[in-house]
Amino acid sequence: MHLARTTTRRRSRAALAVGAALVAAATGVLTPSSADAAPRTAAQATAAAEKAANDLAVIDEQVHQAELTVGQQQAAAHKAARAAAVAKAAMKAYEPQLRAIAQTGYTSNSQSRVAAFLTAKSAGELVQRVATLDMIATHTNQVISGAAAAQRAAAEAQAQADRAAATATTGLKQLQEQQAQVKKQIADYEGLFARLSATEQATVTNALAGPALAVPDQLPLAPTEAAAIAVKTALAQVGDRYVWGTSGPDTFDCSGLTSYAYAAAGVSLPHSSRAQAGLGRAVSRAELQPGDLVYFFSPVSHIGLYIGGGMMVHARTSGRPVAVTSVDMAGYKGARRIVG
Numbered sequence: 001m002h003l004a005r006t007t008t009r010r011r012s013r014a015a016l017a018v019g020a021a022l023v024a025a026a027t028g029v030l031t032p033s034s035a036d037a038a039p040r041t042a043a044q045a046t047a048a049a050e051k052a053a054n055d056l057a058v059i060d061e062q063v064h065q066a067e068l069t070v071g072q073q074q075a076a077a078h079k080a081a082r083a084a085a086v087a088k089a090a091m092k093a094y095e096p097q098l099r100a101i102a103q104t105g106y107t108s109n110s111q112s113r114v115a116a117f118l119t120a121k122s123a124g125e126l127v128q129r130v131a132t133l134d135m136i137a138t139h140t141n142q143v144i145s146g147a148a149a150a151q152r153a154a155a156e157a158q159a160q161a162d163r164a165a166a167t168a169t170t171g172l173k174q175l176q177e178q179q180a181q182v183k184k185q186i187a188d189y190e191g192l193f194a195r196l197s198a199t200e201q202a203t204v205t206n207a208l209a210g211p212a213l214a215v216p217d218q219l220p221l222a223p224t225e226a227a228a229i230a231v232k233t234a235l236a237q238v239g240d241r242y243v244w245g246t247s248g249p250d251t252f253d254c255s256g257l258t259s260y261a262y263a264a265a266g267v268s269l270p271h272s273s274r275a276q277a278g279l280g281r282a283v284s285r286a287e288l289q290p291g292d293l294v295y296f297f298s299p300v301s302h303i304g305l306y307i308g309g310g311m312m313v314h315a316r317t318s319g320r321p322v323a324v325t326s327v328d329m330a331g332y333k334g335a336r337r338i339v340g
Contacts, residue, residue: 046203049196052189053208053317054301056182057254060244061301063182064255064272066175073168080161087154094147179245186244186318193319201319209316210325220290220308224340227291229265234258234305234313237322242315247271252315252322254303258293261305267339273303280338288327288335296331306335 193201215238222228234257240250247256255276259269269276277295288294288306296302304314304327312327 046196046200046207049189049192049200049204050207052192053204054297056185056189056244057301057317058297058299059182059185060253061255061273061299063175063178063245064270065274066171066178068270068272068275070168070171070175073164073171077161077164077168080157080164084154084157084161087150087157091147091150091154094143094150097143097147182244190318205317205320207330209314209320209323210329212320212323213311213325215324216307216309216311222290222308224291226262226265226267226339227289230258230261230267230305231290231307231313233264234261234322235307235324237261237315238313238324240315240322242318242321244318254315257313257315257322258303258305262338265339269338274300276303277334277336280336283335283337285332285335289337289340291339292335292337294327294335295333296329298333300333302331 193204196204215235219231222231237248237252237257237260240252242253243251244253245256246252248260252260255269255271255273258273258276259271262269269279273295276293277300280293283289283292290306290308292306294304294306294312296304302314302316304312304316306312306327307324310327311324313322313324315322
């Protein structure tokens with residue numbers, strides 16, 4: 001018995017030390033190196049795990065925001081590249097006309113006028129030839145001016161495309177570095193969570209996500225068909241595993257679940273809880289209807305789907321699958337109506 005208690009204490013202390021290190025990694029704050037800095041009780045261990053999970057949710061949302069930014073940068077680069085291609089095509093269209101001008105004897109207006117004067121058989125013929133030369137000169141000048149303008153436009157469009165491509169490439173590299181850092185922190189957190197006892201794990205998940213409720217047999221009618229489809233789709237995912245950065249069909253994070261649910265209704269939502277919390281129109285807690293998005297914390301780092309009866313369905317944290325809980329969870333900040 002004494003050996004068992006000693007082993008348990010050692011296991012708990014190891015888990016607590018991991019928790020302290022993880023909190024430091026997630027928050028970017030160095031903790032003291034002395035043994036006294038590490039939490040020593042089960043309550044401290046669960047608190048450390050809860051804080052680490054909340055910190056990771058914030059970091060994860062920052063990565064989602066970066067993903068949206070990189071997507072916009074890449075779209076801008078593609079648009080700029082298309083504009084450059086159009087400008088180059090416009091410049092190329094002048095080539096046959098420029099070649100024809102170069103092959104004629106009318107590139108030197110003064111020489112052409114002298115030739116007209118020397119070869120004209122009458123004053124009338126001379127006037128006619130000079131008038132023709134003036135028309136040719138005007139056309140030549142227009143072609144050359146147009147070609148020069150097209151060349152400048154093509155050069156500027158290509159420069160813009162090069163700048164946009166460079167920005168997108170840099171943003172993608174930074175995003176990939178952030179994703180790698182988050183994956184490591186996730187692994188650290190999951191290692192910490194796995195070392196907690198079942199009771200401690202339940203304490204953490206209930207604090208983060210609220211106690212899980214049974215899926216109700218009947219729900220209030222959704223105000224629109226799209227909202228009804230979204231609610232039905234989200235509820236069909238109850239029990240699916242939570243995985244950071246995923247949006248189905250078998251694993252989800254919070255904004256991944258809501259975007260997946262609304263995609264089934266033909267409504268596209270960005271994979272970002274903060275971005276989703278800025279869509280549609282704001283509704284109060286008293287006005288909530290099935291299909292409304294409910295978001296949490298400031299800045300926003302979590303989002304769920306209201307299903308009616310004071311309940312929501314959401315994907316909150318590792319260790320807790322997609323679940324139905326009360327909407328009155330810690331950190332509630334507001335709601336948005338996407339359709340209707």
